[in-house]
Amino acid sequence: MKCRRCGAEAVIELPQHRTAFCADCFLHHCRNQVRRSIDSYHMIDNTERPLVAVSGGKDSLAAWDLLLELGYQADGVYLGLGIGEYSDRSGEYARDFARQRDLTLIEIDLATDAGFTIPQAAAQRRTPCSACGLSKRHLLNKIALDHGYRVLVTGHNLDDEAAVLFGNVTRWDLRYLARQQPVLTEQDGFARRVKPLVRLSERDTAAYCVIRGIDYQVEECPLAAGNRHLGYKELLNQMEERTPGAKMDFYNGFQRRMRPLLDSIATKEKGELNPCDQCGSPTTGRLCAFCRLTEQTTKPGRPAESSPR
Numbered sequence: 001m002k003c004r005r006c007g008a009e010a011v012i013e014l015p016q017h018r019t020a021f022c023a024d025c026f027l028h029h030c031r032n033q034v035r036r037s038i039d040s041y042h043m044i045d046n047t048e049r050p051l052v053a054v055s056g057g058k059d060s061l062a063a064w065d066l067l068l069e070l071g072y073q074a075d076g077v078y079l080g081l082g083i084g085e086y087s088d089r090s091g092e093y094a095r096d097f098a099r100q101r102d103l104t105l106i107e108i109d110l111a112t113d114a115g116f117t118i119p120q121a122a123a124q125r126r127t128p129c130s131a132c133g134l135s136k137r138h139l140l141n142k143i144a145l146d147h148g149y150r151v152l153v154t155g156h157n158l159d160d161e162a163a164v165l166f167g168n169v170t171r172w173d174l175r176y177l178a179r180q181q182p183v184l185t186e187q188d189g190f191a192r193r194v195k196p197l198v199r200l201s202e203r204d205t206a207a208y209c210v211i212r213g214i215d216y217q218v219e220e221c222p223l224a225a226g227n228r229h230l231g232y233k234e235l236l237n238q239m240e241e242r243t244p245g246a247k248m249d250f251y252n253g254f255q256r257r258m259r260p261l262l263d264s265i266a267t268k269e270k271g272e273l274n275p276c277d278q279c280g281s282p283t284t285g286r287l288c289a290f291c292r293l294t295e296q297t298t299k300p301g302r303p304a305e306s307s308p309r
């Protein structure tokens with residue numbers, strides 16, 4: 001098998017693109033895919049200094065590395081979730097990456113900043129992944145704004161996005177479908193949130209890290225076992241095996257064809273935002289979703305609510 005770009009011996013086959021690459025050309029391909037996402041969705045200006053949310057896993061470290069390779073002066077932020085040894089090791093991978101490259105890594109800790117950990121939230125009958133997602137969205141946004149970053153980068157890849165899309169489609173959840181975009185625009189109280197890896201699969205980011213010599217947390221989060229999205233990923237992988245490119249078509253087709261229809265719903269759903277009584281973050285209610293989660297976890301006994309952002 002020969003590399004499609006230079007004719008050397010290929011090291012990786014990409015059936016979804018009907019192609020194969022040698023190591024150098026594969027890295028070139030990854031940079032190209034990220035460049036295309038950034039440009040076509042207007043994710044990051046050339047003059048901006050993005051903040052990358054790093055978990056210590058392959059996707060976020062690949063995202064950080066790719067942005068640096070593309071010439072962005074990207075910094076990182078790591079949020080400790082308090083998931084025992086898993087979090088300890090994840091933090092080490094993030095710190096090592098930053099230390100070896102002399103990069104700025106901001107560190108925050110859920111237990112110190114909010115007074116609870118994800119296992120404690122889960123003990124209050126919250127789904128761990130929903131408490132985790134909510135905490136990440138809130139605290140990472142806050143850190144970005146507090147430190148003057150306008151753009152927050154996450155390592156969501158094509159598999160992640162296709163799985164979320166699949167879940168939203170099975171429920172025909174128009175409100176969530178309307179908000180599923182590679183860019184959530186900057187607005188008062190919210191940094192712009194961007195996902196430059198939406199054109200790369202999980203297999204791509206793993207291969208990227210191996211070729212670039214990036215050490216990452218290989219273990220899956222112990223609290224994610226049985227998570228709905230892992231099931232959707234398995235289903236999509238089966239589809240992909242039968243029809244290479246199915247995942248890409250599913251996600252890109254949605255963004256191309258459905259996005260214009262959903263934009264009007266997104267605008268209608270926005271609602272009036274006011275500052276949270278407790279932390280000042282924009283919210284549609286009296287307390288933002290994160291402050292409600294904090295109350296329920298640190299003062300158990302209150303009913304759980306959900307919030308749009």
Ligand code: FES
Pocket residue numbers: 081118128129132133221222223224
């Ligand atoms: Fe968030 Fe596991 S990393 S629940």
Ligand code: ZN
Pocket residue numbers: 276277278279280281287288289290291292
């Ligand atoms: Zn709040």
